[in-house]
Each structure stands twice: as C-alpha cells, then as structure tokens.
Amino acid sequence: MGRLRTYSRRAFLIGSAAVAGGVAFGVYAVKKPVDNPLADGLAEGAATFNPWVIIDADKITLITPHGDKGQGVTSSQAALIAEELDVEFGQFETSFGQPAAAYWNTALAADLVPFMPSDESRTANAARGIAGGAVKVLGVQITGGSTTIPDSFVKLREAGAVARETLKLAASRKTGVAVSELKTANATVILPDGTALKYTDLAADAAALEPVTDVTLRDQSTWRMIGKPMQRLDVLAKSTGTQVYGIDLEVEGMVHAAVKVNPRQGGKILGYDASAAKNMRDVQKVVEVTGGVAVIADNTWRAFQAADAIEFDWGEADYPAEQDSHWQVLSESFTKERLDKKWRDDGDVDAVITGEGVVEAEYRSPYVAHAPLEPLNAIVLVEDAGVQVWAGHQIQRQLQVLVAGITGHEQDEVIFHNQFMGGSFGHRLEFENIKQAAEIANQMRGTPVKLTYSREEDFAHDFPRHISMGRMRGKVSGGKVEALDLSIAAPSVAASQGARAGLPMGGPDSQIVAGAWNNPYALPNYRMQGYRAPELAPVSSWRSVGAPGAGFIFDTALDELIHAAGADPMAERIRLMQHETSRKVLEAVAEMSSWGGELGPNKGRGVSFIESFGVPVAEVVEVTNTEDGIKIDKIWIAADVGTVVDPVNFENLVQGGVVFGLGHAINCEITYSDGMAEQENYPDHEAMRLYQCPEIVVRGLENANHIRGIGEPPVPATAPALGNAIFAATGKRLREMPFNKGVEFV
Amino acid sequence: MQITVNGKAHEVDVEGDMPLLWVLRDELGVKGVKYGCGVAACGACTVHIDGVAVRSCQVAAEDVDGEVTTIEGLGQPDALHAVQAAWVAQQVAQCGYCQSGQIMQAASLLAENAAPSDDEIDEAMSGNLCRCGTYPRIRAAVKAAAKTLQEG
Ligand code: FES
Ligand code: FES
Numbered sequence: 044m045g046r047l048r049t050y051s052r053r054a055f056l057i058g059s060a061a062v063a064g065g066v067a068f069g070v071y072a073v074k075k076p077v078d079n080p081l082a083d084g085l086a087e088g089a090a091t092f093n094p095w096v097i098i099d100a101d102k103i104t105l106i107t108p109h110g111d112k113g114q115g116v117t118s119s120q121a122a123l124i125a126e127e128l129d130v131e132f133g134q135f136e137t138s139f140g141q142p143a144a145a146y147w148n149t150a151l152a153a154d155l156v157p158f159m160p161s162d163e164s165r166t167a168n169a170a171r172g173i174a175g176g177a178v179k180v181l182g183v184q185i186t187g188g189s190t191t192i193p194d195s196f197v198k199l200r201e202a203g204a205v206a207r208e209t210l211k212l213a214a215s216r217k218t219g220v221a222v223s224e225l226k227t228a229n230a231t232v233i234l235p236d237g238t239a240l241k242y243t244d245l246a247a248d249a250a251a252l253e254p255v256t257d258v259t260l261r262d263q264s265t266w267r268m269i270g271k272p273m274q275r276l277d278v279l280a281k282s283t284g285t286q287v288y289g290i291d292l293e294v295e296g297m298v299h300a301a302v303k304v305n306p307r308q309g310g311k312i313l314g315y316d317a318s319a320a321k322n323m324r325d326v327q328k329v330v331e332v333t334g335g336v337a338v339i340a341d342n343t344w345r346a347f348q349a350a351d352a353i354e355f356d357w358g359e360a361d362y363p364a365e366q367d368s369h370w371q372v373l374s375e376s377f378t379k380e381r382l383d384k385k386w387r388d389d390g391d392v393d394a395v396i397t398g399e400g401v402v403e404a405e406y407r408s409p410y411v412a413h414a415p416l417e418p419l420n421a422i423v424l425v426e427d428a429g430v431q432v433w434a435g436h437q438i439q440r441q442l443q444v445l446v447a448g449i450t451g452h453e454q455d456e457v458i459f460h461n462q463f464m465g466g467s468f469g470h471r472l473e474f475e476n477i478k479q480a481a482e483i484a485n486q487m488r489g490t491p492v493k494l495t496y497s498r499e500e501d502f503a504h505d506f507p508r509h510i511s512m513g514r515m516r517g518k519v520s521g522g523k524v525e526a527l528d529l530s531i532a533a534p535s536v537a538a539s540q541g542a543r544a545g546l547p548m549g550g551p552d553s554q555i556v557a558g559a560w561n562n563p564y565a566l567p568n569y570r571m572q573g574y575r576a577p578e579l580a581p582v583s584s585w586r587s588v589g590a591p592g593a594g595f596i597f598d599t600a601l602d603e604l605i606h607a608a609g610a611d612p613m614a615e616r617i618r619l620m621q622h623e624t625s626r627k628v629l630e631a632v633a634e635m636s637s638w639g640g641e642l643g644p645n646k647g648r649g650v651s652f653i654e655s656f657g658v659p660v661a662e663v664v665e666v667t668n669t670e671d672g673i674k675i676d677k678i679w680i681a682a683d684v685g686t687v688v689d690p691v692n693f694e695n696l697v698q699g700g701v702v703f704g705l706g707h708a709i710n711c712e713i714t715y716s717d718g719m720a721e722q723e724n725y726p727d728h729e730a731m732r733l734y735q736c737p738e739i740v741v742r743g744l745e746n747a748n749h750i751r752g753i754g755e756p757p758v759p760a761t762a763p764a765l766g767n768a769i770f771a772a773t774g775k776r777l778r779e780m781p782f783n784k785g786v787e788f789v
Numbered sequence: 790m791q792i793t794v795n796g797k798a799h800e801v802d803v804e805g806d807m808p809l810l811w812v813l814r815d816e817l818g819v820k821g822v823k824y825g826c827g828v829a830a831c832g833a834c835t836v837h838i839d840g841v842a843v844r845s846c847q848v849a850a851e852d853v854d855g856e857v858t859t860i861e862g863l864g865q866p867d868a869l870h871a872v873q874a875a876w877v878a879q880q881v882a883q884c885g886y887c888q889s890g891q892i893m894q895a896a897s898l899l900a901e902n903a904a905p906s907d908d909e910i911d912e913a914m915s916g917n918l919c920r921c922g923t924y925p926r927i928r929a930a931v932k933a934a935a936k937t938l939q940e941g
Contacts, residue, residue, distance in 0.1 A: 113884025113921050274880065281885025282876040283869070284821020284860030288886060291820040299815070324804065343824070344811035416825045416833055416886040416920045465823070465886030466920045498826045691880050695926060699883055702922025725830040725918060734911035736924035 095124055095202035098210075098246040103135040103230060108146040109195070110139070110186040110437045111277070112415070112467035114754045115692045118275040120195050122688065126268045127203030127261060129227040130242070132276060139461035142439035144182025149175060150193035151183060153657060157384070157553060160657035161563040161622045163748070183546075186437040187472055187584065189656040189752030192688060196750045200260050208255035213248040214240050263686075272691045277463065289435045289462035290420045290495060297422060297491035298327060300483050301346035303353060304335030304475075306503040307360035307718035308581050312336070314356040320349040329353070332482045339483070343495050350497075360718040362579045369579050369715065370407070373512040376532040376576035383535075383575035384551035386560035390568030395518050395526040402517045402607050406599060407779040408592030409712035410507040412720075412728055413585055417465020418501045419476040423484035424491040429456040430481070431491075435464030437472045441544055445474050449481040468703070469584040474544065475504055499723050506543075507713045507720075508585030509536045511555070513596030518568075519608035524615060526568035529600055531556055531593050534576045540583050551575075554584075558594025558653045558759045563622035564601075571597075580715060586703060587655050590759035594653040595708075595780060598763035602649070603776065612767065613638045613650050613663075624683055624746045625652065625659035631681035631742055636663040645669065646676070649767025651760040657749065658756035659683050662701070664737075664768040672787030673769055675705065675737040680760075683744040684751040690743065697757045698739045704761030706731025710783045735789065792853055794819060795862030805851035810834045812850050813859060821860035821889045825918070832917030835890035835897075836860075842897035844916075860889040863896055872896045875934035883921035891917050895931045903939055905931070 097104040107120035121137050124130075140146070153160065158167035207227050214232040215222045217240075224235050231239035263270075280286035305312055317329040320338055326349045327339040336353065340346040363369055421434035423446070430450050436442050436459070443457040450457075464471055480494040496504070511533035518526040535552040553560075555573040585591070605615045613633050620626040629652055632638070642648065645668040652661045660682040667674045678701055687693045711728045713720050722728040743753075766777040769786060777785045792799050792809075794817060801816050808827075813819040813836070825833030827846045834845040839855035864870030869877065872895050882888045891914070898905060898913040905913065910931050919927065 113882075113886075115883065274877075275882075277885065278877050278880050278882055279866050281882035281888050282873045282892065283864065283866050284889040285866060286885050287820070290824070291814075293818070342807075342811060342815040344807055344815065347827075414920065416823075416831065416884065416918065418824065464884060466884040468920070495824075498828070695880065695883060695923065698925050699922035702924055703920075706922070724828050725826050726828065729830075730918075730920070731922065731924070732915045732918065733924045733927060734915040736922075736928075739925055 095199060096128065096206040098206070098242050098249070100243055100246055103130060103242060105135050105137050106140040107137045108140050108184065109191040110435065110439070110461055110464065110471070112435065112437070112464035112471060114191070114696060115275050115277070115689070116186070116191040117277060118273060119192060119688050119692065120199055121276060122268050122273060123195055123199035124203040126266060127200045128207050130230040132274065134230045137276065142184055142443055142459050144184070144440070146184040147179045147182050148185050148190055148194050149198065150190035151185065151188060153193070157551065159561045159563060160654060161625065182440060184438070184440050189658070189755045192752045193750050197260070201258060204258035204260060205254050205256055208258050209249050209252055210242055210245050212252055212255055213245045217245070217248055269688055270686065270690070273689045275692060286463060288417050288465045289422070289433060290417050290465070292422055292433050292462065292493070294422055294424065294433065294491040294493070297493050298339050298487070299341060299343050299346045300337045300339050300480070300492050300494040301343070301350040301497065302332060302335055302337045302479050302494060302500060303350045303355065304332065304479070304500070304504060305357045306720065307357055308504065310334065310360045310718065311358035312355065313358050316354045320352040323349045323352060330483055330486050332479045337479065337483045337494070339487070339492070347497050362718070364718040365716055366714040369510060370512065372579060373510065373532045373576050376574045377514060377530055378574070381532070381574045381576065383555060383573040385570070385572050386556050387569050387571035389566065390526065392526050392528040392568045392570045395568045396516050396528055400518065402515070402519070402604055404515050404600065404603060404778055406513040406515070406596040408511045408595055409780055410510050410580065410582070410714070411585060411707050411711050412502055412505045412507050412713050412722065413468040413470035413583070414502065414505065414725070414728065415464070415466030415468055415470055418496040418498055419470065420493065420495045421477050421480040422491055422493045423480040425450050425481070425484040425488050427488065429458060431458045431460065432477065432481070433460045433462060434477055435462040435467070435471055436477065437467065438544065441546060442474065442477055445478055445545060446481045449478060450485045468586040470505060472540070473506055473583055498725070502723050502728070503720055505713070505720070506539065506581045506583035508591065509533050509582035510579070511592040511596065513593070513600065515600035515603070517600065517604045519604055522608050522610050524566060524601070524604045524608055524610070524619065527566055527600065527604060528570045529559060529597060530572045530574060531559055531596055532574035532576050533592065534579050534582060536582050536584060536588065539578055539581050543581070554589030556593050557588060558590030558655060559597035562597065562652060562654050563625050564619045565621035566619060587755035587758040590653055590655045591704065591762060594655070594759035595762045595766070598651045598653060598760070599766055599778065602763065602767045602770070606770070611639070616650065616652055620652070622659070625654065627746055628652065628659045628661045628681045628683050628744060631744060632661040632663045632679045635681065635740060635742060636665070636679040638663065643667070645772060647768050647770070647772025649764045649769070649771055651764035651767060653759040653763070655756040655759045657751045658753065660756050660760045662760045662764040664761070664764040666765070666768045666772050668772045669789060672789045673772070674789040675735065675765065677737050678739045680739065680757060681742040681744055682753060682756055683747045684753050685747040686745055686750045687743040693743050693753055694741045696753050697741045700755070700757030701739050701761050702731050702736055704758040705765055708762035708765055708780050708782055709788050710781050712781050790850060792850070792857065794857045795859060796856070801850070803850050805849060807850045808846050809836070809848040809850060809853055809857065810845040813845060813857070819859050819861060823886055823889055825887070830918065831887070832890040832894060833887050835893040835917065837893060837897060840897065840900055842894045860893055863893065870896060871937045872899065872930070872934040875930040875937065879926045879930040879933060881923050881926040881930050883923055887917060887919045891919065891927055895934065898931070899935055899938055904935055
C-alpha cells in the first residue's frame with residue numbers, strides 16, 4: 044500500500060476550485076481522492092478535485108478526457124454532463140483536458156478479471172472490485188476496450204448534477220430565494236418569477252462555495268438528451284474540412300520530420316548513406332532515432348522524398364523472417380508447457396469425443412493492420428523547462444511517462460495536447476511515433492518538430508492484430524451438438540503491447556481466447572483452452588482485440604458441428620444459449636431477418652453470436668453466389684448495451700463495425716517476408732469499399748443490467764457470420780481468413 | 790508558379806513535381822484536403838480542378854491547369870453546399886478524416902449527373918476509402934443531396 048501515499052499527496056475532498064475567476068465542478072465517487080489535474084494552476088489553498096465542468100464569466104467548458112478517434116465520445120461524454128447540468132449543445136465548449144490520475148478508467152477492471160461478463164456472482168464482482176482498485180491506484184487513463192460509456196455513465200452525470208446544485212445554491216444565496224424554488228435550464232438558474240440567471244454570471248459566487256455533493260441522479264424517464272438522437276458536436280466541422288486533426292496542426296517555428304525505421308520490427312540499423320538526402324532541397328538535416336533515422340525539412344513531402352533517398356543496411360528482426368514459420372510456431376504451441384489457461388471445462392469432452400463421427404478442423408486468423416486513415420503523427424517541442432506534445436492518443440499518462448523518459452524531464456513537465464484522431468482501431472494505443480518525435484525534438488531543443496508517417500511507414504511499423512490458430516474436435520448426436528473441445532494458440536498481445544507501453548501485464552492472456560470462452564452457451568461438454576505461443580512479430584490491440592480471431596474460430600467450429608448434427612443454425616444456437624439477455628439478441632436477429640423463410644436461388648445465410656466487451660451481439664449475413672463471386676447482400680445485427688446513449692451514433696458505429704469486420708475478413712492480412720510486412724499501402728490491404736457494402740439493419744436492445752460501449756463489439760461476429768453464409772450458399776467451409784484465399788468476391 | 794485555390798491566386802515557389810496535395814497543405818495552409826495514402830488509393834486528398842474531382846496526391850504542381858477548389862471553397866460552416874448539408878443531416882462522419890474527400894467526390898458526381906442511380910453512386914464513390922465504414926450513410930447523403938439539388 045506504499046504506493047497509495049504518493050497518490051494522496053493532496054488528499055482533498057470533493058470541492059470547488061476557483062479557476063481564473065470561475066469555478067470548476069467535479070465529483071469523485073470513491074473514498075480516496077486522487078491528485079487533481081487543475082491543482083497546479085490554482086491559487087494556494089484552493090479546494091480541488093477532478094473537474095469535468097469549468098465555468099468562468101465567459102463560458103462553460105466540459106472536460107471530456109476520453110480520446111475521440113471517431114467514435115464520438117466527445118459528444119457522448121458532454122451529453123452525460125449536460126443532461127444533469129441543464130446545458131444544451133451549443134452552450135458550452137469541450138476540452139480533452141490534461142492527462143491526470145483523476146481520470147482513471149473505472150470500467151477497465153471488468154475485462155481484467157477471468158470471469159465471464161455474464162457472470163454476476165459475488166466472486167466475480169469481488170474480483171472486479173479488486174481489479175478496479177488497482178486501475179485507480181495506478182491512475183490508468185485509457186480509452187480502449189469500449190469503456191468510455193461504462194466509465195462515464197454515472198460519474199459524468201454526477202459531475203453535472205453537482206455543478207447544477209452548487210450553481211442553484213449560489214443563486215439562492217444571491218437572491219434569497221430558497222433552492223427548492225429554483226429551476227435550471229439552458230445554462231441558467233430560473234427564479235420563480237421567470238428571471239434567468241446565467242451560469243456564467245453565477246460562476247464567481249459558486250467558486251466561493253463548498254459544492255453540493257449530496258445529489259440524486261435524475262430518473263431515466265425524465266432524460267431529455269440520453270437515448271434521443273443527438274447531433275454530434277463535431278459533425279459540422281467534419282463536413283466542412285474545418286475539423287483540425289493532429290496532422291493539420293502547425294506550431295510557430297516548427298520543422299517537418301519523416302522517419303525511416305528498420306522495417307524488420309525492432310531490428311537494428313547497421314548503417315546508412317544519407318548523402319543524397321542531405322543535398323535535397325530544403326532538407327535541414329538527418330538525425331538518428333532508435334532503429335532508424337529522421338530527415339528534417341521544411342515541408343512534409345520534401346521530408347518524405349529525402350527519407351526515401353537514404354540507403355540503409357538493416358539488421359535482422361528477432362522473429363522468424365518468413366510467414367510460414369510464424370504459422371509453424373503456432374502449430375507447435377498446442378503443448379502442455381504452453382497451456383496458458385483452461386478457460387472452460389464443462390461436462391466431460393474426453394469421454395464424449397471418441398469413436399465414430401468425431402468432427403475435426405483447424406482454423407487460422409491472420410495478422411491484420413490498423414491503418415487508420417490519418418497516418419500517425421506527432422508534434423513535440425522540447426525545452427529545458429518542459430516538453431509539449433501535440434498528437435492524438437489513447438493512453439495519455441503513459442505517453443507523458445515515456446516522453447519524460449526520453450527527454451529527462453519529470454512526468455508532470457510533459458504537457459500533452461490531445462487531438463481529434465482520424466481513426467485508430469488500436470494503433471493510437473501505441474507510442475512509436477510519439478517516442479520518435481520526442482527523440483528528434485530532444486536533439487533540436489527549442490524547435491517544435493512535427494513528425495508525419497508516410498502511409499508506407501505507417502504500414503511497415505504497425506503492430507498488427509495477432510495471428511491465431513484454432514483446433515476443434517467435436518461430437519454431435521440425435522440432431523444436437525454434444526461436445527466441443529476447442530484449443531486456440533496465439534502470441535500474447537497483452538505481453539507484446541504491455542512491454543512497449545511500459546505497463547507489464549501478468550497472468551493468463553484472456554485475449555488469446557476472447558470471443559471463444561466467454562459466449563454464454565450451455566454446451567453439455569465444452570472444453571476451451573488457450574495456448575500461449577512464443578512472441579512473434581510485435582502485435583497490438585486491433586478493434587475488439589482477441590475476439591475477431593478467436594470468435595471466428597469458435598463460431599465457425601460451432602457452425603460446423605450444428606451442420607454436422609443436421610440442426611438449424613439459428614434454432615440450435617438459441618437452444619444452447621443459457622443467458623437470457625444473449626438469447627434475446629439471437630431471437631431479435633431471427634425475427635429481423637425472418638430467419639427460416641424462403642431464399643432466392645444461389646443465396647445462403649449464416650448467423651453468428653459473439654459476446655465482446657460484455658456486449659452480446661448476433662448477426663445474420665445473407666450472400667448470393669454470383670458468376671462474379673460472392674456478393675454480400677444484407678446484414679441484420681442486434682446488440683445489447685443496456686442503455687443506448689445516442690441512437691444515431693449507435694447505428695453509425697454498429698454499421699461501421701460491420702463494414703470493418705467484413706472488409707478485413709474478405710481481403711486483409713499482413714504477412715512477413717524477409718522479416719518485413721509485405722503489405723505497404725491500401726492496395727495491398729484494402730478492406731471494404733463502398734460498392735461492396737451491403738444494407739445493414741441495426742437494432743439496439745436494452746435488456747442488459749450494465750451499460751456498455753459499442754465501438755468494438757459489432758466486429759467479431761461479422762466474419763464467422765459471413766463464412767457461415769458462404770458455406771450455406773456454396774457448401775464450401777472457409778477455415779482461414781482472409782476469405783478471398785478460398786472464394787472470390789464481387 | 791501561379792495557382793488559383795478557392796478563387797484566390799497564389800504564387801508558389803515549389804518543385805514542379807511536388808504533388809498539389811502538399812502545395813495546398815504545407816505551402817498554402819489549406820488543411821481540409823487530407824493525406825491518406827499518396828498513391829490514389831484512398832481519395833482523402835480529393836479536390837476539384839475546374840469542377841472535376843481529382844486526387845491531389847497524383848497531380849504535380851506544374852500540371853495544375855485550372856482552378857482548384859477544396860472543401861473550404863465548396864461551402865463553409867455558415868454557408869453549406871447542398872452536399873455538406875446532407876452530410877450534416879445524415880450525420881455521416883465518424884472520425885471524419887475521409888469526409889472532405891468523400892464530399893468533394895460526391896459534389897463532382899452530382900454536378901455531372903444530377904440523378905445518379907445506385908450503381909452510378911457505387912461506381913463514383915468506391916475510390917474513396919472510409920476506414921470507419923460510414924458507407925451506408927454516405928449513400929444516403931448522396932441521395933439526399935441529389936434530391937435537394939434537383940428541387941433547387
Ligand atoms: S492521398 Fe491521394 S488518394 Fe490517398
Ligand atoms: S469517417 Fe473515418 S475514415 Fe471515414
């Protein structure tokens with residue numbers, strides 16, 4: 044517990060804080076307060092806490108600390124505060140704030156414990172509580188695992204309510220009207236005679252008060268924003284080219300940098316010749332970074348051109364040079380020594396899976412790149428007094444730690460200006476671009492350096508989704524699935540990513556088996572084992588992390604058994620589903636798609652159910668086998684997140700997740716040759732284009748007890764549903780992604 | 790050399806082979822046009838030259854032979870082009886990074902073909918990648934914009 048002390052240096056209770064003549068409100072619903080992100084800028088003796096609301100005489104600012112990579116969480120975080128604060132979109136500004144332990148992710152713990160999300164037992168909840176405490180003590184501020192909404196849902200509404208009640212108290216003191224007589228709306232406190240006092244005019248008075256923390260959250264029936272269609276705050280900027288991303292920023296006096304780092308990931312640079320590059324127009328210099336070099340120029344393109352003109356002698360990578368060997372390693376990892384954990388052991392598979400009619404199959408899920416459309420970039424300015432970083436990132440505090448480690452500053456001397464991100468899909472959980480920009484800027488103190496990756500560098504230095512291999516043995520009898528013995532081998536993404544981030548993770552890696560062990564089916568005999576292969580190419584979390592691979596393996600295996608049993612794929616899944624909320628999701632897609640109805644010629648349908656980050660998701664895909672290949676006609680998808688915060692954004696994210704899942708399943712993989720990724724740009728790793736996009740019908744269910752996020756969960760069920768549909772239409776079973784290895788697509 | 794962007798003439802001193810994309814972004818500070826791939830595979834860099842959509846990453850500065858319009862010249866937040874208005878109404882954007890290019894492509898399509906069929910929309914828009922997968926909304930927005938423009 045020694046650690047706690049350092050985090051409790053300023054052990055203030057929840058309070059108000061004067062901010063340049065204004066007031067900041069926040070709420071912190073746990074016992075031990077954590078350092079306040081605004082504390083350093085405050086007057087001596089000011090009470091402080093972790094603020095989400097700042098009001099001064101001019102404006103209302105809502106802090107939305109979760110990173111926005113397109114999932115719209117700036118709007119949804121703001122809406123949660125605004126719901127209780129009684130402000131409307133357009134009446135406040137938002138800010139990502141500064142990284143702070145106070146913004147620790149309260150929802151992360153759910154995925155750190157080895158209990159199925161559908162497990163509500165006391166043991167499971169106790170483990171979640173302990174894991175949550177660890178996340179808090181470490182002050183882990185992260186946007187990932189679809190946790191923004193579960194993390195924010197209560198605490199941000201409380202933050203809004205505390206601010207509102209304190210403003211009412213200030214108005215009451217000022218006017219002599221009892222608080223109970225006051226109402227709030229449109230960023231004003233309204234007196235019984237209709238007079239409206241602006242929050243901004245009450246800010247200075249409110250700053251002098253102890254905040255009112257005894258608040259009751261409003262009942263769902265009275266919500267005016269949550270659950271109703273919202274116009275996202277960023278939609279206008281993003282439709283007019285006026286949204287500024289990290290790649291668009293300019294800082295006074297900045298130079299442009301391009302890097303070339305050993306495409307054999309992690310390998311050394313043995314030598315290079317930059318003489319041609321140095322003589323190119325407006326190239327200022329060439330500096331070394333870990334594993335490569337950077338060119339400094341006055342323009343992005345000139346930096347790219349000069350970087351391309353350098354000749355390199357690259358060292359070897361420490362993983363196998365050729366892709367076949369990577370598969371070989373997985374294939375040799377199904378051993379007792381490599382058993383990471385036996386995740387399910389229901390019934391007695393060994394007794395049942397014997398004799399005649401054993402079904403066996405092997406599956407593969409490839410490396411896949413993140414490739415967000417905005418290439419990675421960062422601006423760093425290093426000065427003796429401190430460092431500033433401008434970039435879009437998802438693990439803000441760890442970014443500070445890593446930059447400080449490079450420049451020799453203290454963590455709190457690193458100011459991080461988070462930016463709207465042009466996508467991430469997991470790539471902006473990584474730090475290479477940030478570290479490289481810091482290394483360059485540290486050699487050019489006083490000059491802001493903007494590093495932009497070329498698309499080719501972005502592909503070469505992506506840490507892709509991990510590969511995995513699955514082996515299934517199963518048995519059916521009497522038209523039913525009797526037994527499934529499923530083993531999945533994969534390198535540990537948690538170990539690979541955690542090592543780079545300086546956040547080592549212990550214990551079995553649940554992402555090796557995510558999407559395979561946690562589906563709440565009651566198969567009479569089910570064994571599910573994860574095997575931890577040796578680390579291969581460095582890998583990272585890819586939208587929905589383990590579940591797109593392991594979920595594909597699980598659900599395809601299940602579908603094979605259901606077909607072997609001669610059962611209906613939908614009816615058998617519903618029969619086997621023991622968890623009511625999940626069963627309703629399956630029943631919803633059955634109803635939406637009129638499952639079982641007559642299909643046209645050459646058509647086939649597949650269904651899949653995968654639970655991902657606590658969200659049960661079911662999808663039905665319909666395809667036609669045409670002369671030009673498989674055409675994906677239509678998708679029906681249902682998911683249960685407990686409460687849908689914004690139905691428009693929900694639908695958009697679900698459709699996007701389906702497109703993402705389908706596109707990569709169809710035609711994307713990263714393969715290694717000579718230690719380098721063979722795919723260099725989008726033509727080699729294209730995913731879905733508009734003409735291939737089917738109609739996607741979405742339904743959000745709200746039966747679950749817990750609120751969950753929807754950024755990632757729609758992805759994993761798409762690939763198996765598509766593969767199952769292709770089997771239904773063609774009789775061909777696809778056991779390996781990408782599917783274009785086995786069939787043609789229109 | 791001289792280059793006219795959004796109605797304004799600029800004198801730029803750049804290599805003849807510098808792609809228009811980088812002239813716009815880094816020399817003229819026009820940031821609505823985006824870099825995504827540099828190889829004509831994503832469409833994020835789409836601008837108009839004399840009203841026709843082109844990939845600015847593929848047009849050398851010395852080959853720019855007409856007036857360049859970027860998303861900033863198409864319409865502004867307080868004076869939206871019909872295509873932009875449709876994009877707002879349909880709430881197309883997720884990360885939004887591809888959307889400048891999508892909108893410029895759609896505006897060019899509709900200028901050429903006021904009432905495109907579903908197939909024509911698919912054909913015109915399929916060179917523009919959206920990594921976030923907003924395609925269903927892009928389709929809906931193109932159709933909505935076509936309707937508005939026809940109703941004039
Ligand atoms: S940047 Fe021009 S098409 Fe991608
Ligand atoms: S909205 Fe993100 S790439 Fe299209």
